[in-house]
Structures are given as C-alpha cells and as structure tokens.
Amino acid sequence: MSQAPYLAADASATEDLVTGGELRPFLRRRAATVSRTAAARSPRGARSPALPAGVALVGLTAALGGVTGGQAVAARRRYRGFASTVGDIEVTVMPSHGSARGAAPIEMAAFGDSAMAGVGVRDVTEALPVQLAQRTADAAGRPVHVIGYARSGARTLDVSIKQVPMVRRVPDVSVLTVGTNDVTHLTSLPALVRSSRDLLDALLALGAPVVMSSLPEFRAMRAVPRPLRDVARARGGLVRLVQRAAAARPGVHLVDVCRMVGWEFVDGPGMMSDDSFHPSAAGYGRIADAMAPAVLSVLTTSDSSGGFR
Structure with a gap:
C-alpha cells in the first residue's frame, strides 16, 4: 500500500481557493483591514482618502493568489516523501x-x-x-x-x-x-x-x-x-x-x-x-x-x- 503524504492542491487550484466566491466574505474582511491600515498609516494631517475596500479586495485577491499559489507548490516539494507511515493496519x-x-x-x-x-x-x-x-x-x-x-x-x-x-x-x-x-x-x-x-x-x-x-x-x-x-x-x-x-x-x-x-x-x-x-x-x-x-x-x-x- 502506498501512503505518499499529501499537502495541498497545486498553484492553480490554490488560486481558485483564494478567489472563489465561497471565500469572498473572508477576503472582504481582509480587504477592510487593509483599507483601515492604509488610512492609519497616512501621514498626520494628510487628506488622502482610505484605500477603497473594492480596490483593496482586488489587490488582496491578486496578492494572496500569487503568494498562496507559490506557497502550495513550495510546500508540496519540501514535504514530498517526508512523513512516515505504518502501512496496512x-x-x-x-x-x-x-x-x-x-x-x-x-x-x-x-x-x-x-x-x-x-x-x-x-x-x-x-x-x-x-x-x-x-x-x-x-x-x-x-x-x-x-x-x-x-x-x-x-x-x-x-x-x-x-x-x-x-x-x-x-x-x-x-x-x-x-x-x-x-x-x-x-x-x-x-x-x-x-x-x-x-x-x-x-x-x-x-x-x-x-x-x-x-x-x-x-x-x-x-x-x-x-x-x-x-x-x-x-x-x-x-x-x-x-x-x-x-x-x-x-x-x-x-x-x-x-x-x-x-x-x-x-x-x-x-x-x-x-x-x-x-x-x-x-x-x-x-x-x-x-x-x-x-x-x-x-x-x-x-x-x-x-x-x-
């Protein structure tokens, strides 16, 4: 019996996970955090508006898609064959x-x-x-x-x-x-x-x-x-x-x-x-x-x- 360990989906599947409609509430919360952080970090007295949540969502989606896709590929390569197993039980x-x-x-x-x-x-x-x-x-x-x-x-x-x-x-x-x-x-x-x-x-x-x-x-x-x-x-x-x-x-x-x-x-x-x-x-x-x-x-x-x- 082969018990090759798994870790995650490939990069394209992980990007689907990030951008999929099922996780849009998660992304919206992160986007709102990005928007608030951008506003808080503006120079004191500056009148620059906070980053719009929609723009933050698009940027965050693209960033997370790239980052997590790369992470998934790297993780699979690093841990392929790493886990031990006991065989048939x-x-x-x-x-x-x-x-x-x-x-x-x-x-x-x-x-x-x-x-x-x-x-x-x-x-x-x-x-x-x-x-x-x-x-x-x-x-x-x-x-x-x-x-x-x-x-x-x-x-x-x-x-x-x-x-x-x-x-x-x-x-x-x-x-x-x-x-x-x-x-x-x-x-x-x-x-x-x-x-x-x-x-x-x-x-x-x-x-x-x-x-x-x-x-x-x-x-x-x-x-x-x-x-x-x-x-x-x-x-x-x-x-x-x-x-x-x-x-x-x-x-x-x-x-x-x-x-x-x-x-x-x-x-x-x-x-x-x-x-x-x-x-x-x-x-x-x-x-x-x-x-x-x-x-x-x-x-x-x-x-x-x-x-x-």
Missing part, C-alpha cells in the same frame, strides 16, 4: 487490565484519510485506529479487532467508492476521519454535500453505527505557511457545515475533535509529527481520547438493543 488489541478470555472481539472498521491511515507515526500501535481500539478494549473489557481501510490523500468520494467496497468483515462500529483533502483539493460544496451523504449511507448500510471525527485544527499545520493556512482554515469552516448537516441522522455520531482538543495541537509541544502537518503518536492519542467515549456509547447502545455481533 489489521490488529487485535486486548484490554490492558483484566482477562477477556472467551470474549468475542469487537469488530472495528477504520475509514478515511491519512489521519486514520497512520501517516506521521512509525509503529502501528501509535496509529489512530489502534489507539482508538485500545481505549475501546480497555473500557469495554473485550478484545477489539480493527481493520484499517483508510488511505492517505483520500477525499470523501474516495472513501465511498474505493474503501467501503473493500470491507471484508461486518463491523460493530465504523470510525471515520475525512474532509481535509476536500479542503486542500477544493472539492466543490455541492459535490461535497452529495458525496458526504452517499458515504454515510454506504457506511450505515454495512449495518453498524458510525463515529466520525470533525476536521482537524488547521492552525496546528505549521508545514502550511500563512496566508495559505488561513485560507484553508476559512474553507474548512464551510466543509464543517456540510459534514455537520450530513451527520445529522440516526446511527451517525459526529465528534467535534477540533473543539475538544484542537487547542492542544496549536499550543502544546509534541502533538504534531516531524512533518508539521500530521499528528504525532501523542496527537493521535488525544484524538483517540476524544473519539473513544462516542465509540463506547454507540457500542453500548447496540448491546442494549440486540447485542454485539
């Missing part, structure tokens, strides 16, 4: 304490992008699906067998058409991280609405509840320079809204990981891997801490309504 973990002899394992299926594929760590036990499985096993007192279908670079549509059909065991719970590549690769919002709905339909059709992580904290991705990082964060806000709407259905639990632990990735040392884009083992551990209660909750609900498979 299929592990059975046992509870850390007590005996689980004779207990049937909980089946967990992991889908999504590089965060769920283990990019950024070197040992499979450090990967997000395995850390999440360990926390589930410890809380449930049962073994957890986890299979990872996630692939680095996957967008929402990729998970639906390339990963879900690969499932070879009926899961008790599906776990999902997706959306970052839809941000960086500029998936259109109408297409994302459709693919998000179709993906969750496909996962629920497997017969198990879905625990889905929110998008990550883009401010922690120091491999992506500013202002490109700000633009990605702004578009990420739109993708979050799409995911929230798609997940508002029975059987899907959306965990706002960014709200719960995102600040730790911005301020805390050691939470990001050497590539400054993907989480480290400690970072994946905190994501697992945030998602594990939801996983246990949906499994407990399944147990009370008919038992684990």
Whole structure:
C-alpha cells in the first residue's frame, strides 16, 4: 500500500481557493483591514482618502493568489516523501487490565484519510485506529479487532467508492476521519454535500453505527505557511457545515475533535509529527481520547438493543 503524504492542491487550484466566491466574505474582511491600515498609516494631517475596500479586495485577491499559489507548490516539494507511515493496519488489541478470555472481539472498521491511515507515526500501535481500539478494549473489557481501510490523500468520494467496497468483515462500529483533502483539493460544496451523504449511507448500510471525527485544527499545520493556512482554515469552516448537516441522522455520531482538543495541537509541544502537518503518536492519542467515549456509547447502545455481533 502506498501512503505518499499529501499537502495541498497545486498553484492553480490554490488560486481558485483564494478567489472563489465561497471565500469572498473572508477576503472582504481582509480587504477592510487593509483599507483601515492604509488610512492609519497616512501621514498626520494628510487628506488622502482610505484605500477603497473594492480596490483593496482586488489587490488582496491578486496578492494572496500569487503568494498562496507559490506557497502550495513550495510546500508540496519540501514535504514530498517526508512523513512516515505504518502501512496496512489489521490488529487485535486486548484490554490492558483484566482477562477477556472467551470474549468475542469487537469488530472495528477504520475509514478515511491519512489521519486514520497512520501517516506521521512509525509503529502501528501509535496509529489512530489502534489507539482508538485500545481505549475501546480497555473500557469495554473485550478484545477489539480493527481493520484499517483508510488511505492517505483520500477525499470523501474516495472513501465511498474505493474503501467501503473493500470491507471484508461486518463491523460493530465504523470510525471515520475525512474532509481535509476536500479542503486542500477544493472539492466543490455541492459535490461535497452529495458525496458526504452517499458515504454515510454506504457506511450505515454495512449495518453498524458510525463515529466520525470533525476536521482537524488547521492552525496546528505549521508545514502550511500563512496566508495559505488561513485560507484553508476559512474553507474548512464551510466543509464543517456540510459534514455537520450530513451527520445529522440516526446511527451517525459526529465528534467535534477540533473543539475538544484542537487547542492542544496549536499550543502544546509534541502533538504534531516531524512533518508539521500530521499528528504525532501523542496527537493521535488525544484524538483517540476524544473519539473513544462516542465509540463506547454507540457500542453500548447496540448491546442494549440486540447485542454485539
């Protein structure tokens, strides 16, 4: 399995991200700031008018398009092949304490992008699906067998058409991280609405509840320079809204990981891997801490309504 790391779209796609209508409110706010700054810096007593917001918007759009396009190309070249990965994931973990002899394992299926594929760590036990499985096993007192279908670079549509059909065991719970590549690769919002709905339909059709992580904290991705990082964060806000709407259905639990632990990735040392884009083992551990209660909750609900498979 190839787990080549991704970083951002190419220069032309990034320029589309900057100039696209979906981000015009973001650009207008920046343009207003530019206009006010220009007025404040005028020589005292000068009667020069503030820079018109429309002119500032055009100038800012052109400047950001050039700057972020160049940043995206440079970032891709710099970090190509930089991130580590663990390869295929299929592990059975046992509870850390007590005996689980004779207990049937909980089946967990992991889908999504590089965060769920283990990019950024070197040992499979450090990967997000395995850390999440360990926390589930410890809380449930049962073994957890986890299979990872996630692939680095996957967008929402990729998970639906390339990963879900690969499932070879009926899961008790599906776990999902997706959306970052839809941000960086500029998936259109109408297409994302459709693919998000179709993906969750496909996962629920497997017969198990879905625990889905929110998008990550883009401010922690120091491999992506500013202002490109700000633009990605702004578009990420739109993708979050799409995911929230798609997940508002029975059987899907959306965990706002960014709200719960995102600040730790911005301020805390050691939470990001050497590539400054993907989480480290400690970072994946905190994501697992945030998602594990939801996983246990949906499994407990399944147990009370008919038992684990």
